[in-house]
Amino acid sequence: MRQAQDGDESAFAEIVRRYSPRVFSTASRFFRQRSLVEEAAQEVFLKAFTQLGSFEGRGSLEGWLTRIATNTCLNMLRAGKRRPELTVSDLSDEEDQWLEQQLSDTKQRSVESNLVAADLADRLLSVLSPEDQQALLMIDGEEASIKEVAEATGWSESKVKVRAFRARKKIREAMEKLLRSQDRKPATT
Amino acid sequence: MQGERRQGERMKDKHITEVLDNAALATLSPGELDEIRAHARDCEPCRTAFAAAQISAVMIKERTQAAVEPSPFFQTRVMAAWREQQAVESVPAIVRLWRSSRALVSSMALATVALGALSFVVSAPATTSTLDQTTASSAYSAESVIFQDNDDQLSYDQVINAIYTDDGDNK
Numbered sequence: 451m452r453q454a455q456d457g458d459e460s461a462f463a464e465i466v467r468r469y470s471p472r473v474f475s476t477a478s479r480f481f482r483q484r485s486l487v488e489e490a491a492q493e494v495f496l497k498a499f500t501q502l503g504s505f506e507g508r509g510s511l512e513g514w515l516t517r518i519a520t521n522t523c524l525n526m527l528r529a530g531k532r533r534p535e536l537t538v539s540d541l542s543d544e545e546d547q548w549l550e551q552q553l554s555d556t557k558q559r560s561v562e563s564n565l566v567a568a569d570l571a572d573r574l575l576s577v578l579s580p581e582d583q584q585a586l587l588m589i590d591g592e593e594a595s596i597k598e599v600a601e602a603t604g605w606s607e608s609k610v611k612v613r614a615f616r617a618r619k620k621i622r623e624a625m626e627k628l629l630r631s632q633d634r635k636p637a638t639t
Numbered sequence: 640m641q642g643e644r645r646q647g648e649r650m651k652d653k654h655i656t657e658v659l660d661n662a663a664l665a666t667l668s669p670g671e672l673d674e675i676r677a678h679a680r681d682c683e684p685c686r687t688a689f690a691a692a693q694i695s696a697v698m699i700k701e702r703t704q705a706a707v708e709p710s711p712f713f714q715t716r717v718m719a720a721w722r723e724q725q726a727v728e729s730v731p732a733i734v735r736l737w738r739s740s741r742a743l744v745s746s747m748a749l750a751t752v753a754l755g756a757l758s759f760v761v762s763a764p765a766t767t768s769t770l771d772q773t774t775a776s777s778a779y780s781a782e783s784v785i786f787q788d789n790d791d792q793l794s795y796d797q798v799i800n801a802i803y804t805d806d807g808d809n810k
Contacts, residue, residue, distance in 0.1 A: 459718070459721075459722075462718065462721065463714060463718055466713070466714045466717050466718070467714050470709040470713055470714065471708070471709060474706065474707055474708060474709045475706050477707070478705070478706035478707045479703065481707075482705060482707075484707050484710075487707040488707075488709075488710070488713065488716075491709070491713070491717075492713075492716065492717050492720055495717045495721070496717070496720060496721060496724060499721055500724075549694065552690075552693075552694045552697065553690060553694075564701050564704070564705075565701075565705070567697060567698045567701035567702070568698070568701045568702045568704075568705040570698055571695075571698035571699055571701060571702035572702060574695070574698065575699075575702070586699065587699060587702065587703055589663055590663040590664075590665070590696060590699045590700075591699045591700055591702060591703030592703050593663070593665065593666075615660050615661060618659070618660045618663075618692075618695075619656075619660040621695045621699075622656075622659060622660065622688060622691045622692045622695055623691075625691035625692075625694055625695050626687050626688060626691040628691075629687055629690060629691055629694075630687065
C-alpha cells in the first residue's frame with residue numbers, strides 16, 4: 451500500500467489484480483454490458499491512483515474502492531437517460547412467456563430463462579433512480595444489510611431504508627401493472 | 640412467536656402491500672409468509688401484489704447473479720491508461736494547451752496573413768485610383784467652396800465680346 455502511495459507501478463498493478471473482481475462486481479450492479487462495466491472499473495482504478503494519497507487507511511482498501519466504484523457508477527448512470535415505464539407491449543415473446551411461467555407451477559430454470567429474467571429486471575429497474583436501484587439490488591439481490599449498504603454508499607441507514615422501500619414499491623407496482631394489463635391470474639401459492 | 644401471531648391477525652384485516660414493501664421477501668419469516676398467503680387468498684388486489692412481489696424478487700436475484708468477470712487483459716489496459724495519464728500530467732499546462740490548440744492557431748495565423756496579402760496586393764491599384772478621383776473631386780469642391788468668386792467663369796458679355804472679336808480678326 452505504501453509502495454503504491456509512493457508511485458510504485460508494480461504495487462498499482464497488484465492492487466488492480468487483487469481488487470478487480472470486487473470493483474467489477476460493484477459495477478455489474480449498475481451495468482450489464484461488459485464494455486460499460488470495464489469502462490467504469492477502469493475509471494475507478496484511475497481515480498483511486500490519483501487519490502491514493504488521501505487514503506488514510508482508516509477503513510479497508512476494498513471498502514474505499516467500493517465507495518469510489520459506487521460513486522463513479524452512479525455518476526455514469528446519472529449522465530444517462532432514464533427510460534419510461536415498461537408496458538406490456540414492450541415485452542418480448544420470451545419475457546411474456548417467462549412471466550406466464552412464473553405465474554404457473556411449471557417454473558423452468560435454465561440459462562436462457564435466467565437471462566430473460568435478468569433482462570426484464572434491467573428494464574424494470576431502469577425506471578428507478580440510480581440510487582434506488584443500488585439500494586434494491588444490494589439489499590434484495592445480494593442480501594446485504596442496511597448497514598453494509600450505508601457503508602458502501604455513504605448514505606445514512608434511514609436513507610437506505612427509505613430508498614429500498616420506495617424502490618421495492620415502485621417495482622412491485624410496475625410488475626402488477628404488467629400482470630393486470632394482460633389479465634394474468636396469479637395462482638394462490 | 641406470539642408477536643408474529645399478533646402481526647398475522649393484524650394482516651388479516653389490513654392489506655399486505657406495506658409488509659411486502661418494507662423488507663425483502665426472502666427475509667420474511669415463515670409465519671409472516673403464511674399470514675400473507677392467508678390474506679391474499681381472500682383479497683384479489685393483495686394476491687396480485689404478492690405475485691408481483693414474488694416475481695420481482697426472482698428477477699432481482701437473477702439480475703445480481705449476472706455479474707461481469709474481469710477479462711485477463713484488464714490489468715494491462717488499466718496500467719496502460721495510467722501511464723498515459725502520468726505522461727500527460729508530467730507536461731506543463733502551457734505546453735499541453737499549445738499542443739492541443741497548435742493546429743487551430745496555425746491555421747488562423749495563416750488565414751490572417753493570406754487575407755492581409757490579398758487586401759494589400761490584389762486590390763491596391765483600384766484603391767489608389769479611386770482615392771485619386773475622390774481627392775480630385777473633393778479638391779475641386781473645396782476650391783469652389785473656398786473661392787466663392789470664381790475667376791475662371793466668364794460673364795455673358797465677355798463671351799459675346801470674344802466671339803465678335805474673333806470674327807473681326809478672321810475677316
